[in-house]
Amino acid sequence: MSIARLTDTELSDLLTRHPDWQLRADGLALERTFKFTDFNEAFGFMTRVALYADKADHHPEWFNVYNRVEITLTTHDAGGISGRDAAMVEWLAGVAA
Numbered sequence: 001m002s003i004a005r006l007t008d009t010e011l012s013d014l015l016t017r018h019p020d021w022q023l024r025a026d027g028l029a030l031e032r033t034f035k036f037t038d039f040n041e042a043f044g045f046m047t048r049v050a051l052y053a054d055k056a057d058h059h060p061e062w063f064n065v066y067n068r069v070e071i072t073l074t075t076h077d078a079g080g081i082s083g084r085d086a087a088m089v090e091w092l093a094g095v096a097a
């Protein structure tokens, strides 16, 4: 199923409201690194994200080393950044500072 990509305006509004996210060089994904005190905290965060992701049927690409979680958001069904990524950015803002 195909889903619409965010317009340039929607994307720049999102990045203005969430400056901790960066546009990937190719413009097709959003990236942010989360840091925690230790692996336990990082993995607890990943567990919460995993539950959200499965419920929303929208799954992040991520990489974890000890207390660091790098998240990449993109929508495969859109070939870029969609409202589903924006929704996850908004949700994540309330989960991790």
Ligand SMILES: C[C@H](O)[C@H](O)[C@H]1CNC2=NC(N)=NC(=O)C2=N1
Binding pocket: 057, 058, 059, 060, 074, 075, 076, 077, 078
């Ligand atoms: C069939 C299933 O709904 C799709 O493959 C979902 C699952 N999770 C997904 N996650 C992401 N990041 N992008 C998608 O397009 C996507 N599509």
